[in-house]
Amino acid sequence: MAPTATPATESKDDLEATVKKLASLKPIGHSSFKGDVKVGYEGSWIEGLPESTKARYARHGVDISNGYPYVPENDKIPKFVDEAYAIRNEDYPFIERGKNADPEKKALFGAAKEVRNLTKHIGTEIVGLQLADLNDKQKDELALLIAERVVVFFKDQDLSPQKQLELGHYWGQVEVHPQVPRINHQLDGISVIWQDYFREKYGLGLTFKKAIGGNSQWHTDLVHEHQPAGITHLHNDAIPKVGGDTVWASGYAAYDKLSPALQKFLDGKTAIYRSAHQYIDRENPLKGPKYVEREHALVRTHPATGWKSLYVNRSMTVRIVGLEPEESKVILEYLYSVYEKNLDIQVRFNWTPSKPGLGTSALWDNRISQHFAVWDHEGNEARHGTRVTSLAEIPYFDPESKSQREALGLSLN
């Protein structure tokens, strides 16, 4: 007699019970990390914390006595992709601080010792000004300057994490990451950027031969949010004596590199953007972890400058909506190459401050840029920083908006 036909799936209850069980287990973590996600306070790593970081924390009353860094407890980390989608999934009223700022930025520039453009199209260094001392007028002008120059640098800063967080709140809703390491359980919204830690703890496999990966590749921060990242402020308080540069590229200029025909083709299109971390699919827990994916404008208009920018990056753009997969791949690959190969739209920044004990800040606008953290120090010298990201508006494309060069009356050839 023939065996009776039976369904492959046991009862739906069984699956649900198992899925529930999964929910109590460890989170999946970052897609490039091979190790497990650690939670709670880290005991042993505090000893390896750079002296300059410890001094900064001590100076500003930051408590790291429980260990360092800190990752939220297991039950606070989303396990399922629907839980991750639910985070900040509603409209948040964003105020673009740069919009009504003085175009001449007299308050900001007047207080600085020097304002130095590092290249023609991207990157400005402000010398002789403490970020901690900025008034609101200056913060507005700085927001506009970042919107225009893509990234702005301040060396020799004495900046507390608390002040850095306060600045972030001024420029938008501060992103609180559910599982990225933090300073401690009080300072929500500050992420610890410590590649040596990620590398050893999470198995991020950076080596000399494999020095492209993690943040050490072209990417844009937090593109998968309902309202993706605007200004990110990375303050490095421990910097290798040599190396550890970061390179930024301008999305305005990338857009201006395209032919009018290709610009027109991309204008108004959307793409799918994904998160760096992965989560379980409740309906299909065995078919592999999933990214949070959201659809945004591929060419977006910056609300302060009104200029169009090419919003793509190799690490987190999944596909262009409306194209066949292979078409999308070919065109995205070309768009990435425009960002990456045109060295005239990039700035490479060395973080080294001249004054001991002080840190360096870079503030860039993720709406209009990609960046790449160069990993040439190979973990031999500490590189440690704190990062605060102000989320901005829901990306939009204004068909009336102009490209940067159009708006500035520059040659379009």
Added chain:
Amino acid sequence: MAPTATPATESKDDLEATVKKLASLKPIGHSSFKGDVKVGYEGSWIEGLPESTKARYARHGVDISNGYPYVPENDKIPKFVDEAYAIRNEDYPFIERGKNADPEKKALFGAAKEVRNLTKHIGTEIVGLQLADLNDKQKDELALLIAERVVVFFKDQDLSPQKQLELGHYWGQVEVHPQVPRINHQLDGISVIWQDYFREKYGLGLTFKKAIGGNSQWHTDLVHEHQPAGITHLHNDAIPKVGGDTVWASGYAAYDKLSPALQKFLDGKTAIYRSAHQYIDRENPLKGPKYVEREHALVRTHPATGWKSLYVNRSMTVRIVGLEPEESKVILEYLYSVYEKNLDIQVRFNWTPSKPGLGTSALWDNRISQHFAVWDHEGNEARHGTRVTSLAEIPYFDPESKSQREALGLSLN
């Protein structure tokens, strides 16, 4: 007070219990299939079975009264990748039937009405001979002919599944797939090749715009086995009146297309080859399903001809061992293109038989070829067949072996 540090993972027991539970649930299936794996006998599809197939089964006493096709019950399908690895993981004594065959193939050719080479480098059709009638001497000669011509065709065949299976056993250990659809639960070792069924049942998304996928792309069968596929015999008993061709490309000729310097570089190297289906990783069940992966010779010597062949295919070659990932990708992509772009080393075969009620057989050697099932019929006309694969030796590279052109004394330019 600060929260206490807690490990992200609950006790190891919890994980094991959950994993055990997972094992009783549904298998993951083919990596390109979006739907669930169905098990047992299929009731409703039998009605759509082509008349010519039904007639063949009836003629040869094949029982499909329980439904059609049949997939083993859930508890017989491996869920975990370690279970899948365990299948046929030990050496099996393979006898190469072509090795001692008469090089002139007098018994085989003498019985045929016509022997027609379809192109210079690949593909021969034998006319006027029934596969079911071959004696052992002829089967040996056919094995050698396949080894030389890569693929051999027989039209107008009246071939029972039982006889097809018997032929397969003669040429090697017959592969029994743990979850691919079969005729019924008695006929282990015969796979049902019915793209319309796969397409609707498993969500294999073939459409006109997406006609590349599944078997409709360049691939080689069963490369992940401990002893991968040798001769595969596909007998099509239902064939579209127009379309549904299959294209094969020769691995001997692909190797001969390379420069001596690149040949030398590849000789002796190995690559990782993966299965089409995926399974749960017991140690890391949430990090996504895994393929069975095995390491084999990248350039392999065929035991019957002694000729070297390039053993790669776009669908199932993961990487070349010993190269950096990007190097491997670039070189594999080039090797795929050699197979795919050189139309002079390919044969395109139309299965149409001239006599109604009869089927067409193609017998090819997977050790020395790739193939591509053209999906131009778009499911509008039935295409149905039964497939038997004889596994061969553990792939090896004999440094003394020659390329086909070298051995035949042909120009190497």
Added chain:
Amino acid sequence: MAPTATPATESKDDLEATVKKLASLKPIGHSSFKGDVKVGYEGSWIEGLPESTKARYARHGVDISNGYPYVPENDKIPKFVDEAYAIRNEDYPFIERGKNADPEKKALFGAAKEVRNLTKHIGTEIVGLQLADLNDKQKDELALLIAERVVVFFKDQDLSPQKQLELGHYWGQVEVHPQVPRINHQLDGISVIWQDYFREKYGLGLTFKKAIGGNSQWHTDLVHEHQPAGITHLHNDAIPKVGGDTVWASGYAAYDKLSPALQKFLDGKTAIYRSAHQYIDRENPLKGPKYVEREHALVRTHPATGWKSLYVNRSMTVRIVGLEPEESKVILEYLYSVYEKNLDIQVRFNWTPSKPGLGTSALWDNRISQHFAVWDHEGNEARHGTRVTSLAEIPYFDPESKSQREALGLSLN
């Protein structure tokens, strides 16, 4: 004392005199040919002419007593690119014969023994009909059939060059190539397709390892003409027993493979198309030979079917007008790959006739196709044919026209 500044160029008169001298020297020839252009009658090659070709010529009173093949004398071959541009540079009234033909093709099909579609999307063979016997109604229907099926084949033909030429005149202005080998100096408009001759005489470097080149690569004929090629009729009178297939791909289907968004992007665009041969630039004779280049619609509407076709090919499309060079390169490369990788829109044809002494004709429409002459016979067996090309209309894009699948009501997914 400093040397006096002198212009690099001698007087303009000197240059002109030299250029004039150049004009009397040898022409440059085909861009892939390494050797010199031979002119006049070829004495020695006539002995290598295949017997079947000689018999055909003898049967139909074709005079090859002066040698074979024949290339126009030196003073009749254009040397300068402006001279080459001047050929057929004016509008010629083209009549599309397929336009008003009976859509059911009753006259043609009724007279045939069998009409067999070789694949779903491209290629039809007509059996049991002599091309030489077609009446005008049948010729019109054949033009429509070619327009629909892209390429149509006739085996077992007894066809004189004179009749082949007459057929060509019926379907359009017959192209007379200024320097491609001909039968003799009377039969203008018939090109000799004899790859063995090209290979040895002109240094076309085909070998097994380099079997992609010349006609043995994806191309479309005569795209650089003011009114490019419509129907090309190749009659092969000497065919290798094995091998020497030709593969065609459909431009309708290639267009239908694209997403609606990419179709819209390409609709109405133009590209630059170049000749196979090169000529001296009179203004800049030392900066290298030039191609004749003309701008045509990239997506063109076929006047008989009204369907849109993707008019590109790897060998002769220079760039898309209005795109940056790198953009054009990336998008064209993608479009070529659509033609080349989708095996479901290709047909591979074996020319072998069953009856000795007869030839095989393929008639394809260059407006809607690419083709590739497979060179697997390696010159070991003769392959010889005569080709007549009927030029068609100036390519145009009708914004109201539909794709083939749209017009036929087929699924667009």
Added chain:
Amino acid sequence: MAPTATPATESKDDLEATVKKLASLKPIGHSSFKGDVKVGYEGSWIEGLPESTKARYARHGVDISNGYPYVPENDKIPKFVDEAYAIRNEDYPFIERGKNADPEKKALFGAAKEVRNLTKHIGTEIVGLQLADLNDKQKDELALLIAERVVVFFKDQDLSPQKQLELGHYWGQVEVHPQVPRINHQLDGISVIWQDYFREKYGLGLTFKKAIGGNSQWHTDLVHEHQPAGITHLHNDAIPKVGGDTVWASGYAAYDKLSPALQKFLDGKTAIYRSAHQYIDRENPLKGPKYVEREHALVRTHPATGWKSLYVNRSMTVRIVGLEPEESKVILEYLYSVYEKNLDIQVRFNWTPSKPGLGTSALWDNRISQHFAVWDHEGNEARHGTRVTSLAEIPYFDPESKSQREALGLSLN
């Protein structure tokens, strides 16, 4: 009667006379330049010469009263490729100054105010030292430092062209380019690097959208010489206030990025390298201008450090000897990408000096590097410099030599 067969070529005498005539006409020039080569002194451009350049020349008694720049007269410029090959075609005894230098470089470093490595793997700036004041011991040590660090920078230099030339002679045979603009007819061996001039005069089409081209792309200088460039010393005496950076990449590090298997494959191979300028082929004057091409070691050992370096660059490497053209293309493209995509093996340098009236020098070793002159200033601010190149040894591969990381005992992963 049939026309008589005539050869396409007129008598050989005719061709020779014409070719001789061509030789007296204008040279062809740089392959990317669209305009004609200008010869002699340039009258009108002197007015556009930057003030800082004029001041430097005046300060050091450099005569530009005849015009500026100066290009050798027409009859001194080679027109035929054989003439270009004849330049420096014999072995010249090269002395590697870095070879016996003090590894600690005490004389050089002791005299400097600061020695600053700009990144981990490439680029060092020496502060507080005038190049014009170096003694031989220091010059030897500098040669070794350049050999180790790939490129060394000196800002705030007061350096005469004469002194720059003298330094060049110390480090090797100074290259005298037959047609690149010079300061005047006395100062052989100094090339004028003035992109604004090249751009307008020669039609080098740099624009914002096309900012990759000429020197503004990845290249290595003078790779086509019998003894290619060693140290190149570019002294910029006019520098845009913002922009105009140059980026260098290390060939040692590029080699160290490769897998041992690929390293072994490339070790001992050679490639063909071509010149930037083109010349007439005397035998085939109409088939287009030709580059000077020479074969060199693809992996070369540096005589001072003994380290292996990857000697390729996108602009001037034609092909790897012994590979099929497509293989060579794929592998070279990969090797270029290793240089270009790994930002950790690059340094980006801003030339801006802090002291007005002084210039900045960069000295790099072309044997072990590529570089890219960023064109973001768009010609709006002058960038002008003088360049002296010391040619080095015939490239060689020492199978006993080590990679940089091997020699330094660094991790090879």
